[in-house]
Amino acid sequence: MNATSDYYSDPSFTILKVPTWRAHFYKFLSIDIWGNLPGNFQRKVSAWYSSFYDKPVSKKIIRPYIRLNYSDKNYLEKFKPPYGKTNFESFQDFFIREFKSLPKNESPYVWPCEGLLCDADTVHDLNLVQIKSDTRSVATVFGLKEGQIPKDYTFTNVFLHNKNYHRIHSPINGTISRIQHVPGDLVVLRPWIYKENPSLPAFRNERYNIDVIDDNGRTWYISIIGGPAVGTIELSENINVGNKVKRLQELSLFYLGSTCCMAAPVSPKNHTKNTFVEVGIPY
Template sequence: MALCSIPGLSWPTSFKGARILPGKRRNEAQRLPNGPPVMITSLSAEDVSDKPMERIEPGSLPDVEPSQLARALEELVERSASDWDVSHTTHSHPLALFKVPWLDKLVPGLEKLAAEYHIGNFVVVRDTGKLMFESMPIYARIGMHLLFYGDLQIDILKNRTVGRLLKDVSVKQGKIYDSPKSIQSIPSFVATYAIKLDELLEPDLKAYKCFNDFFFRRLKAGARPVQNVDDPSGICSAADCRIVVYPTVDLARKFWVKGANFNIPNLLQIPPDSPAAKDFEGGSISIFRLAPQDYHRFHSPIDGVVGDITDIEGQYYTVNPQAINQDFDVLTSNVRSVLYLTHTITGKQIAFVAVGALLVGSVKWTKGAEKGKTVQRGEELGYFAYGGSTVVAVLPKGCIEFDKDLVKNSGKGLETLVKVGNSIGRTSSS
């Protein structure tokens, strides 16, 4: 199994002498004062130096049949309707598989894999420039492995394709988390990801109507101030997320998006010889990936005017970087909704693409649905119902000069942690 490496960066490859929590065993859940168990989902690079990061490959789980993976994913979702501790179901993490012993029976070798490798991704903390490791939820790990089987029909799944399976479990999970009973899962979700309640508009967990109501929670006014708000050329982050930015699609394909069919016309589902495609020729892209624990409302990166929306049917593949970085056409295959915004300062259109993903119920537009409305940077456009997902912003050539630190990290194949309103660049002077 290959060790994941990142060009231009180095850290110990012997993976010895790590510390996770002083005086704690790796499989022991950390506790908040007077609170429930908290799963460790984010660690420093030093903390994960004891073993390599898994590079997910078809042979990673050699003793597992696709039907077993499919059943495990279905079981994780089914159990979330009755077991309100999310760390026992869809938000089980590799560092705490001891909490779900039944899973290793369905997926032989999964526990061994988690013992030998860290399963997840490195991201850059923008404020410090340091690497942080984010653990991958088990549902995403299983969902990605299923992609290796392509459109294979699995007998035990009543001849459903993998794509159909992923859609079915995504729709089912959305319905479960729309149920009033699902409010019982909110406390364990907060504990699992150590979500800060003091920045929420409604910090009382009992006030939410269902899990999804909490998932697309609102923040207090002023919780996400727009950086350089008085500079009309500023462009800001559309989400609390992990971001990569590329001045051209060719660079995005070189360092990040490996799907063979990735290009702007396919992403927007427009004819390659259309005027719109010509407008975006040579354009820049920024990819904002939201993890399950993030604030899931997305905001306008520019000052502009709301235009048309195009909804595109598609798949529900995981948007985890390890899927994007392999030859899976995730961004151009997944269900997505494209909003066109007219940039005030240049008069050019940008495409704001909300991409659905595994276990994401739906994309909902709020101010983004009000055609003709003027929006300012940082104003809400919409939100994702349950699940981690992605926004892709496509800007015409020469429309943006990205911040240098983001360009540098993206060129190394690294995402950077940013929040709504943080600067990602400014309108090019040219």
């Protein structure tokens, strides 16, 4: 499967065709075994696992990883190390790489991230999800009550594979009206093991919710969701309630693993479920 644009990134990856029985088994391990462990324990294990990628020796993985995962062998030339560094000093530096330049177009709405669009539907048509003993609506993802998001809004879920660019950007010009941290689990994010509901982890995992009001007074709801091996989700500089953001201004970054959900007053014009999207291209 390929991306739907000729932009300079390389968001596509192999989507595993997992047999139903195996998907159910993986889901059982993720939800019923790992997901029932205490959240603090999940985070400690994830932090321990991810700590290797902060070590200088891990930078030796970068070149082989690029050869294995990207069709463009000069892929790294499009990026720069984070925090003003002159070199990638660890694999984590590569993981949170920055584009040297972001795309330029006239579209008022753009995708905030890159990855697989694994879910896309109106809020009205989305199914309720059973989490342990609770029934939850899509508003739960964004830390809201049912009915607070208009039913004609479009819900999208972009799964970010390990190979994807892991910074999240504002899809619009607007003003931040709410920031919320939701503690939760860190269950596996891979959408192909949740065949009935690829967005299931978004309803229960740890996340940051950011609401942005556009120039027409409409609220765009963005949820930045962590998964196993996520060291942390870090909000970017000047991302505070009341601050204005520009289209493509960085909102946050992930230290390993992630999904980004959005509830928007308009529907994607160029993408459908199970296609790849890229940061900054027209929504």
